[in-house]
Amino acid sequence: MKLNAKIPSGPLAEKWSLYKSTQNLVNPANKRKFDIIVVGTGLAGASAAASLGELGFKVKNFCYQDSPRRAHSIAAQGGINAAKNYQNDGDSVYRLFYDTIKGGDYRAREGNVYRLAEVSNQIIDQCVGQGVPFARDYGGYLDNRSFGGALVSRTFYARGQTGQQLLLGAYGALNRQIAAGNVTMYTRTEMMDVVLVDGVARGIVTRNLETGALESHFGHAVVLATGGYANVFFLSTNAMGSNTSAIWKAYKKGALFANPAFVQIHPTCIPVHGESQSKLTLMSESLRNDGRIWVPKAKEDAEKIRAGKLKPTDLPEGKRDYYLERRYPAFGNLVPRDVASRAAKERCDAGYGVGSGQAVYLDCKDSIKRLGKNLIEERYGNLFQMYEKIVDENPYVTPMMIYPAAHYTMGGLWVDYELMTTIPGLFTIGEANFSDHGANRLGASALMQGLADGYFVLPFTIQNYLAGQLSVPRMDPAKQPEFNETLEASREWNAKLMGIKGSRTVDSIHKELGQVMWDHVGMGRNKDGLEEGFSKIRQVKDLFWNDVRIPGKADGMNVELEKANRVADFLEMGELLAKDALHREESCGGHFREEHQMSDGEAKRDDENFKYVGAWEYKGPGKEPELNKEPLDYEFIQVKTRNYKE
Amino acid sequence: MDLTLKVWRQENRKAKGRFETYSLKNISPDSSFLEMLDVLNEQLVNGNNEPVVFDHDCREGICGTCSLFINGRAHGPDEDITTCQLHMRKFKDGDTIVIEPWRAGGFPVIKDLMVDRSAFDQILQAGGFISVNTGSARDGNNILIPKHKADESMDAAACIGCGACVATCKNSSAMLFLASKVSHLALLPQGRPEAVRRAKAMVAKMDELGFGSCTNTGACEVECPKGISVAHIARLNREFLIANLKP
Structure with missing residues (x-):
């Protein structure tokens, strides 16, 4: 397949303006003739549904949660980036663009990323307008903090609950459109499949999670805003319900899946406590502003600490190894996430870990001494409280223990500049697409991208598509064979799952999958491990389809069936993830192939052979997917080796 | 164990x-x-x-x-x-x-243990937002907000909409939930233009949906997982009073 990213021509800084001023638009009277389906109500979904509703389109918005306000964007803690340069510290749209491309290890498109940086400022204005209570300084101006991978302070925040406040802003805008009748909201509803009519996306099939009823919905266009697939690892920072099913079903209908191997392992999460662990909790990256990461310099001290014979607070300064500051003097504790995660793994694997051995310290004592406990509490109070509740230790006194965990997925459905997938009429926004973060996402950029796509990009670009759809009437799904066929296929799929009647719970199989993914397709990957992982995933998949047990019925509320549907897709997704990781014979961003590293352990990228987006095309059940390549041409910046040392 | x-x-x-x-x-x-x-x-x-x-x-x-x-x-x-x-x-x-x-x-x-809280969404749909269309907001720093006001607004905005306040209240009142939203927005200059309409519409919706009245027992505050203060209910009452004094 020939992939056309449709990047507008012209100078980098003018591409988006040129696009907007020459694209096709839909006139106000015609807008209400269009139905648009938006799946998901996180930052991307809610902002898109609200903005499209404001423009006058008729929007149907779906979420599996009981309220749109609960989508997992709500859990984002640290902040949102924007190139406002309010701090007068040298920031600019270009610098944000450059940091993002570099942070992504030169695996993202220039055009998309520049646009992201460009609209970042409007996002802040929009959110302030909605009443998002961003942190302010004493003069009443907006405050900023710094985040990994940047040399400026450009992160706006609302305590440690920035995602919550931004989502509540978008949810407010959405509520306003629901009240106005422009958006119809469907909660506790899960998307089962995309419906194509003559190869064009025209709707979805859903399952009502309370009644179990399958339903069809028509839309002139379908927008997926269903987030990432980190739960393929079972243990991740994602919500329990976060899943890959919507984008996976779209992939199986012909949308290309790009860079599935690009997964972000977040360096600062609370370590695993035991077997009944159901998820991992993130401690915001913003803590790295005021916290220093260390392990003992001597293995004997690490052993004593693990055995409980030595308290970390009793270890003198000279016996601590602040390994990030040692290895990366220029960025120190604020290196990008992939670099920080690998460095933690390296120390723990070498025997210097604390706690269970799979943990390092994040120590705020110097900042508490310098700034006072009150200020630290003001900045991170809720995080410290959360840590104390989970670990039962007071982080103001004892340093926090942290370890990397699966967090965010840079890969996702392939989209062009207009955010449309390879299926006409099917758009994908937010974490669900692959477009802006390359091989690694910088902190505070997920919120930026979700809202950029939803507020400022999709509402324009979708019109360029819809302008050509004026002759398409609203369809009645009941009278359209394609809808009935898709609905029947979903019914059969559920029946097949219910019919297995095996002996294993869904969760127990999901945990097995997660363990295989973490061990073989996690932070450190190599050919043998990936091949072994690949065959193990297939074994788990066989186990699932032969031995899963789902009590109850399909035509009623059935939480085990909901989970089974998601895990069935994760099992297939896991295979593609491993395949992509195996094919990419280089290390870049979150994808680290142990065969490809420098003598000092840093990632070794191969621009000659892998400077492309790897987009996988589904070829049917049991068939090998086909790799399509979209070359990445850097016209405006010079591609360099990432260096956070000097 | x-x-x-x-x-x-x-x-x-x-x-x-x-x-x-x-x-x-x-x-x-x-x-x-x-x-x-x-x-x-x-x-x-x-x-x-x-x-x-x-x-x-x-x-x-x-x-x-x-x-x-x-x-x-x-x-x-x-x-x-x-x-x-x-x-x-x-x-x-x-x-x-x-x-x-x-x-x-x-x-x-x-x-079993799952309840329907869609009434909370309906209450917020009645007016728990600031009416600003995407793209029409002015520069964020053009609206100065004193730090203590922003902080107080954030205290109220921390509500997660779980419903513990309603479940705890002997009258099943949703006043703390409502107050957190009214207070969050009323404290900000952006939220003032609609403050009167907002308080009135949200209280009316709450009554319509069968939630009880507030008798100031303070039980909601005790069980709120985000520690939202009943002082916000006082602000809601003030906003509501003003709303009813104005034509």
């Missing part, structure tokens, strides 16, 4: 519910309350029984999905947390734990 659970089971919205007793062994004190329920459900499914249905999602105390009345307290026996942040170390070996859904007229039970 070994535990006895008395859990509310209810087939559907219309069915009559009952308590079922289950015993659990070898629960780790480091696991969370919901992880303990996961273990129960594993046990139930392994015995070919239907698992206990309960709402949960982020499991880090921010999405507001989890609920549960545990031993007579919303979100269980700990301060300033949601059920998902409650850890088993708060219980003792051999304890009996009673687990019920939120009980309030405004929150009908859907199944």
